[in-house]
């Protein structure tokens with residue numbers, strides 16, 4: 001479905017981040033195993049990536065696997081990793097067709113070897129695309145990221161590469177996985193949960209939040225465009241008063 005003509009293409013967030021939630025409940029509702037929900041969720045990933053690119057979004061970050069997700073039953077973790085590998089390798093062609101560059105944030109070294117190599121291959125094969133960047137958050141959690149940044153920063157101070165007195169937000173940003181990515185203006189969470197779940201805590205300082213009851217496997221590009229429309233009707237004040245913005 002093409003983007004509707006009434007869609008306002010002004011003031012589209014340049015970065016949207018999504019907590020894709022509800023795969024398990026969707027599977028249960030359909031009398032299937034949880035993995036079936038994740039598999040169906042890939043259709044939503046495809047539709048939403050396409051819809052974001054069509055809307056002119058520059059960065060789309062998808063929370064595909066959190067640090068905490070390693071604690072799920074082993075069979076589910078294995079199935080999710082396999083799904084990631086097969087999806088990444090299968091979708092590279094479509095990413096290129098849509099001029100989408102793939103990127104990833106998280107503790108990528110903790111992923112299974114085949115997942116790492118498939119990811120590296122897809123990132124390399126899409127690196128010259130100039131349209132949207134699709135960022136997969138994999139084995140990611142904000143607290144892990146912030147701690148890793150602090151450890152690396154302390155090392156640099158110790159070795160003399162960084163003068164602690166010059167530390168500010170911009171310098172700190174450069175130690176995060178998202179160093180080359182602008183902060184998300186809009187964060188969406190599906191499935192009726194109203195939590196941030198260790199996702200982009202530093203980067204979400206001024207993000208707008210959009211919650212929907214739709215379960216991730218039912219979420220499509222039209223729902224993304226609705227979220228963008230909702231965002232466009234909000235006043236972002238960044239701590240100022242309404243009058244100051246006029």
Ligand code: FPP
Pocket residue numbers: 020021022023024025026038039041042045062063064065066069083084087088136191216
């Ligand atoms: C949350 O639903 C979803 C996940 C932990 C995994 C998301 C993964 C995919 C959509 C598939 C692969 C993605 C890519 C980018 C190829 P849940 O299992 O927590 O649902 P529940 O809360 O209903 O149990």
